[in-house]
Amino acid sequence: QADAVLLVGCNPKREAPLLMARLRKQWIRNPQMQVGLFGEPCELTVEYHHLGADLSLQQASEFLRGAQRPLLLLGQEHSGPELHAFVVGLQSSLPRLLQPDWNGLAWLPLWASRTG
Numbered sequence: 001q002a003d004a005v006l007l008v009g010c011n012p013k014r015e016a017p018l019l020m021a022r023l024r025k026q027w028i029r030n031p032q033m034q035v036g037l038f039g040e041p042c043e044l045t046v047e048y049h050h051l052g053a054d055l056s057l058q059q060a061s062e063f064l065r066g067a068q069r070p071l072l073l074l075g076q077e078h079s080g081p082e083l084h085a086f087v088v089g090l091q092s093s094l095p096r097l098l099q100p101d102w103n104g105l106a107w108l109p110l111w112a113s114r115t116g
Contacts, residue, residue: 002026002104004034004067006051006060008083010075010108011042019108020045036063039077055082057089064094069102076110 005023012020027033027046035048038055051059055078064070072090074083087105091097097104 001102002067002069002071003030003032004064004069005036005071005073006064007035007037007039007048008055008072008074008086009039009077009079010073011039011044012073012108013042013044015075015110016108034063034067036060039075055086057086057093060086060090061093064090064097068096069104070094070097071104071106072097074105074107076108 012023023035024045027035035044035046036051037044037048038051038060039053041050049063051063064072072087074087078086091105096102
């Protein structure tokens with residue numbers, strides 16, 4: 001249901017292939033869906049906007065500004081106080097990220113496809 005997905009420090013094609021398949025399916029169904037990436041450029045099965053290797057609250061806010069159901073998918077490439085400040089800042093600038101009927105914040109553990 002997301003209309004904009006921001007990947008932060010993760011490569012779902014490698015770390016969670018099932019999630020990547022679902023993301024691609026939604027991207028095919030909804031050609032207006034935007035996908036952005038903070039982190040190392042990688043080969044994904046969807047077109048995406050590379051927003052840089054370093055986190056930028058301004059770029060993230062601009063990327064997600066028009067989204068009604070934004071999704072922030074956090075990986076483990078970025079961590080610590082920098083990531084915490086980024087998430088808190090983004091949440092305060094984008095109230096649509098967390099709503100009663102929408103949780104747009106998700107964490108992807110490294111190699112989530114092997115968990116279980």
